[in-house]
Amino acid sequence: MIKRDKGEYDEALVHYQEAESVIDDNPTSESCSALRSTVLLNQGKVYRDCGDYVKAENLYAQALDRISSTADGLLHRETKLYISSCHANVLGTQAERLPEALKMIDKTILEWGQFNRGAEDDQRVLNLKHGKASILSRVPGRFDEALPLFDSVIETTAERLTKEHRKTLAMRLGRAAALSDEGGLTNPRRAVDELREILDKQVNVLHLPETHVNVIATDHNLAGSNKHDRASSESNYGDNEA
Secondary structure, eight states: OHHHHTTOHHHHHHHHHHHHHHHTTSTTOHHHHHHHHHHHHHHHHHHHHTTOHHHHHHHHHHHHHHHHTSOOOHHHHHHHHHHHHHHHHHHTTSGGGHHHHHHHHHHHHHHHHHHSTTOTTOHHHHHHHHHHHHHHHHSTTOHHHHHHHHHHHHHHHHHHHOTTSHHHHHHHHHHHHHHHHTGGGTOHHHHHHHHHHHHHHHHHTSOOOTTSHHHHHHHHHHHHHHHHHHHHHHHHHHHHHO
């Protein structure tokens, strides 16, 4: 996990493969079955961070099958819900599967509420809602639904974890990426300003390396938003000249 957080993906995969070999020594144990699902989940996260969403989806599906085959204990149910949320989010990266992703994440939010009553402000539910906002931002005609949901979960998370917490910044990055992809076309300055602030916090507060997936994502989205901003400025200049 630490290797993945530092952006050392090849090393992370090696460690996960080593963990698999240890688990395979006792394949019939229920606890080992649950551990295997966790290893598959973490491998999926590595491939997701590297942009290999097909591989990530396959690993999430394997993890979900594995955890679903174990006893329905408290920890297993919680793990299953978390894997489902990861699976939904990676489906949301594929335009043709957005309806499926939205349906899956709505189902997971509902099941989490049933599993943990009064979980409306539970951080895990907020994470799910942030994922839903990201998916909504990619669904044609539903971008305006995404922004209020982004704002709500980011505000609550910042109050709970602080504005400079890694989770808060990751959520802000999700919102900024959505603005860059869609809203950036009409409000590029907002996207640029937010991305610059996020990048500053990532580098100077969290001290993330430039190889970290979130830093790379911020740089990528900032480059795109800067293009929109320059194009908008040139257009406005032309209008003023006319």
